[in-house]
Amino acid sequence: MPIKIPDTLPAKEVLAGENIFVMDETSAYQQDIRPLRIAILNLMPTKETTETQLLRLVGNTPIQVDIVLVHPKSHTSKNTSQEYLDLFYKTFDEIEHRRFDGMIITGAPVEQMDFEDVNYWKEIQEIFEWTKTNVTSTMHICWASQAGLYHHFGVPKVPLDEKCFGVFSHTINRSNVQLLRGFDEVFNVPHSRHTEVRREDIEKNEHLEILAESEEAGIFLVATKDGKQIFATGHAEYDPLSLKWEYDRDAAKGMDIALPRHYFPNDDPSRVPPATWRAHANLLFSNWLNYYVYQETPYDIGPQI
Ligand SMILES: CC(=O)SCCNC(=O)CCNC(=O)[C@H](O)C(C)(C)COP(=O)(O)OP(=O)(O)OC[C@H]1O[C@@H](n2cnc3c(N)ncnc32)[C@H](O)[C@@H]1OP(=O)(O)O
Numbered sequence: 092m093p094i095k096i097p098d099t100l101p102a103k104e105v106l107a108g109e110n111i112f113v114m115d116e117t118s119a120y121q122q123d124i125r126p127l128r129i130a131i132l133n134l135m136p137t138k139e140t141t142e143t144q145l146l147r148l149v150g151n152t153p154i155q156v157d158i159v160l161v162h163p164k165s166h167t168s169k170n171t172s173q174e175y176l177d178l179f180y181k182t183f184d185e186i187e188h189r190r191f192d193g194m195i196i197t198g199a200p201v202e203q204m205d206f207e208d209v210n211y212w213k214e215i216q217e218i219f220e221w222t223k224t225n226v227t228s229t230m231h232i233c234w235a236s237q238a239g240l241y242h243h244f245g246v247p248k249v250p251l252d253e254k255c256f257g258v259f260s261h262t263i264n265r266s267n268v269q270l271l272r273g274f275d276e277v278f279n280v281p282h283s284r285h286t287e288v289r290r291e292d293i294e295k296n297e298h299l300e301i302l303a304e305s306e307e308a309g310i311f312l313v314a315t316k317d318g319k320q321i322f323a324t325g326h327a328e329y330d331p332l333s334l335k336w337e338y339d340r341d342a343a344k345g346m347d348i349a350l351p352r353h354y355f356p357n358d359d360p361s362r363v364p365p366a367t368w369r370a371h372a373n374l375l376f377s378n379w380l381n382y383y384v385y386q387e388t389p390y391d392i393g394p395q396i
């Protein structure tokens with residue numbers, strides 16, 4: 092949350108120069124507060140795990156957040172029962188008349204397919220278009236970041252020779268970016284994907300900015316200059332053991348899977364991997380909710396129910 096100080100206090104200029112959010116008294120008195128409405132389009136087969144991971148991060152804020160879970164109607168889920176979806180989820184046609192302050196679109200295990208072969212591709216394209224008018228800021232994770240960059244900006248996803256799998260060190264590309272407020276100069280994020288988006292394809296587009304990347308894992312964080320769309324190619328939300336679970340799953344299937352990099356102590360899969368990205372995951376989501384959602388969204392947003 093911003094600090095409210097007198098408009099003329101000298102610290103205001105110093106803190107603003109350090110990318111600390113200072114709100115002058117005049118704006119503070121004009122600000123109204125209401126709960127934020129966030130929709131989560133959950134494309135993961137492991138729905139309960141992903142819900143928990145994202146809610147843990149979105150809940151780390153002093154602002155009340157109302158969550159609406161959404162699943163694609165045009166996909167029949169193998170791994171989640173219809174009863175569960177009926178109980179906790181809505182479909183796009185049930186929410187498209189509403190407006191949301193924020194939306195999160197998750198990863199999906201379909202990245203090796205062409206976008207057009209994903210059975211909910213038409214539906215998700217409709218949702219992508221709808222977010223432009225009905226959502227203040229949308230956060231796209233992993234596959235959704237590739238799908239969103241392709242749909243909105245024609246950025247292709249490119250197959251990797253080897254799965255990008257592990258916990259990688261990242262650096263910040265631009266200074267004074269609100270999404271990265273409070274970040275260390277070097278920070279970790281897990282990645283788990285067989286495809287990537289390339290710097291040259293993003294740089295071609297004047298609306299996009301690369302905010303953070305990794306020497307080993309490539310592009311991590313891209314945003315539109317107006318902050319309405321955020322694309323994160325990694326899984327900041329992953330639990331400490333998510334990569335171990337994926338590794339064990341693939342090893343049990345007899346797949347030729349390399350150990351996640353920079354993860355198990357001494358690369359020994361029998362040892363417990365420490366989480367080294369949790370603090371920055373929390374910061375990423377609370378910065379997004381604060382600066383890109385709460386500070387930007389209108390008080391009277393329109394239909395909410
Ligand atoms: C790049 C990223 O975004 S990473 C995020 C993705 N990572 C994960 O989902 C990790 C967890 N998932 C898994 O480990 C596996 O998908 C499992 C264990 C849940 C299931 O694996 P399998 O049994 O081998 O595959 P299965 O045939 O059931 O399909 C798995 C999922 O692929 C997706 N899928 C497969 N084919 C299609 C298709 N044509 N169109 C759309 N989705 C598809 C679905 O999400 C499906 O699960 P769901 O029906 O429950 O939603």
Ligand SMILES: N[C@@H](CCO)C(=O)O
Binds near residue numbers: 283
């Ligand atoms: N994170 C995924 C890979 C991308 O589909 C997995 O290993 O399950």
